[in-house]
Amino acid sequence: MATSFHAAFESLRANRVWKSIFRSGPAITNRTRSLAVFGNLFLHWLPVKVREKSLRVRAAYYLGSLSFLLFLILVVTGVLLMFYYHPAAPNAYRDMKDLRFVVSNGVFLRNMHRVGAHVMVLLVFWHMFHVFYRGGYKPPHEFNWVVGVVLLLLTLFLSYTGYLLPWDQLAFWAVTVGTNIISAMPVIGQKVRFVALGGNIVGENALLRFYVLHVVILPLLAFLFIGVHFWRVQKDGGLTVRSKDDDGKN
Amino acid sequence: MSETNQNEAAELSGGKPAVSRRDFLNEITLGALGVAGLGSAALTYQYFSPNVLFEPSTTFRAGNPDLYPLDSVTFLQDQQVYIVRTDAGFYAVSAVCTHLGCITQWKPEANMIACPCHGSKFQPNGRKIEGPAPRPLPHYSINLTADGELQVDKLQIIKSDQVLKV
Numbered sequence: 001m002a003t004s005f006h007a008a009f010e011s012l013r014a015n016r017v018w019k020s021i022f023r024s025g026p027a028i029t030n031r032t033r034s035l036a037v038f039g040n041l042f043l044h045w046l047p048v049k050v051r052e053k054s055l056r057v058r059a060a061y062y063l064g065s066l067s068f069l070l071f072l073i074l075v076v077t078g079v080l081l082m083f084y085y086h087p088a089a090p091n092a093y094r095d096m097k098d099l100r101f102v103v104s105n106g107v108f109l110r111n112m113h114r115v116g117a118h119v120m121v122l123l124v125f126w127h128m129f130h131v132f133y134r135g136g137y138k139p140p141h142e143f144n145w146v147v148g149v150v151l152l153l154l155t156l157f158l159s160y161t162g163y164l165l166p167w168d169q170l171a172f173w174a175v176t177v178g179t180n181i182i183s184a185m186p187v188i189g190q191k192v193r194f195v196a197l198g199g200n201i202v203g204e205n206a207l208l209r210f211y212v213l214h215v216v217i218l219p220l221l222a223f224l225f226i227g228v229h230f231w232r233v234q235k236d237g238g239l240t241v242r243s244k245d246d247d248g249k250n
Numbered sequence: 251m252s253e254t255n256q257n258e259a260a261e262l263s264g265g266k267p268a269v270s271r272r273d274f275l276n277e278i279t280l281g282a283l284g285v286a287g288l289g290s291a292a293l294t295y296q297y298f299s300p301n302v303l304f305e306p307s308t309t310f311r312a313g314n315p316d317l318y319p320l321d322s323v324t325f326l327q328d329q330q331v332y333i334v335r336t337d338a339g340f341y342a343v344s345a346v347c348t349h350l351g352c353i354t355q356w357k358p359e360a361n362m363i364a365c366p367c368h369g370s371k372f373q374p375n376g377r378k379i380e381g382p383a384p385r386p387l388p389h390y391s392i393n394l395t396a397d398g399e400l401q402v403d404k405l406q407i408i409k410s411d412q413v414l415k416v
Binding site for chain 2: 173176177180181194195198199200201203204205
């Protein structure tokens with residue numbers, strides 16, 4: 001069985017189409033393994049080699065990877081929610097209720113999106129604390145720390161803009177209070193609030209603006225900065241590892 | 251030797267011009283891009299500031315003055331305004347807390363206006379008793395229409411000592 005499977009895989013590899021996609025051939029030597037990573041768009045910004053230490057769970061508790069995984073989950077569930085949601089009053093509230101009580105598995109997707117967002121904020125903060133206490137912001141990682149701060153802000157803005165979309169009392173008052181904090185800015189505060197809301201009150205314009213920010217602008221920015229963040233981890237020499245772990249292991 | 255001196259020297263000797271063609275084109279291109287960038291920023295700002303708003307009217311009729319008994323504070327929920335009648339006359343006080351925009355509540359037993367969000371307290375005339383609200387509740391312009399009804403304009407804020415005598 002194992003040999004026939006192996007033979008089938010070998011014949012697949014000999015196929016012309018397969019060869020045109022994976023040009024470097026089977027990754028059996030260090031050179032061909034490296035070529036396989038370099039030649040793949042999705043792998044090329046990951047390091048070709050890593051220190052064994054940086055793969056230990058305690059090196060980072062996979063906090064960054066888990067944050068990214070949650071981001072992907074939120075993109076997928078969010079796109080699915082968009083199929084039933086109209087960013088207009090009063091449809092928005094009804095659509096949210098429909099997702100909870102009428103649409104098949106809607107409550108599962110909505111809660112996955114909602115809880116996933118909470119967990120992502122938690123993990124991004126935890127990731128940041130871990131990097132901070134490990135000294136991961138020190139040279140040559142300073143720039144990537146700053147990129148990380150931008151990603152933290154994007155995560156918080158995504159949460160905040162998403163908070164308005166259910167269009168319930170909680171959403172309305174949270175955004176009323178939040179945008180009134182904006183208007184406390186000296187001189188330009190009122191103008192910034194007016195443009196952010198598209199009016200003087202939290203109304204339909206504000207809902208639409210927050211929706212566009214939430215589903216297009218902020219996720220695109222997050223993708224961009226996540227790409228830079230991952231790429232810089234490799235360029236800055238991989239994860240920060242200590243010469244000796246707390247448990248004394250090298 | 252500074253750059254200007256070098257350029258002058260070059261000019262006098264009939265060599266290279268003070269500004270090379272490449273620098274000139276670079277500067278003029280960057281300048282044009284800068285002007286276009288500023289212009290598009292301004293246009294984008296204008297685009298994002300709506301000219302027509304489909305928001306509730308800020309002027310409303312509050313009914314006949316006789317509806318309001320003497321020494322009373324009446325909360326108009328739809329308008330988020332208190333109509334207060336005292337010996338001196340009528341005035342209209344905003345019910346929107348000056349702290350973060352929550353809707354305050356009239357507490358007749360304590361004779362004060364209180365905010366449920368963060369505990370700000372106000373006198374019926376809007377004066378602040380207790381924070382965190384930074385300012386007193388504003389008074390809106392109030393007058394009588396030709397047919398004798400009260401009319402409030404929430405865009406016009408008047409001094410708190412102005413009252414409408416009916």
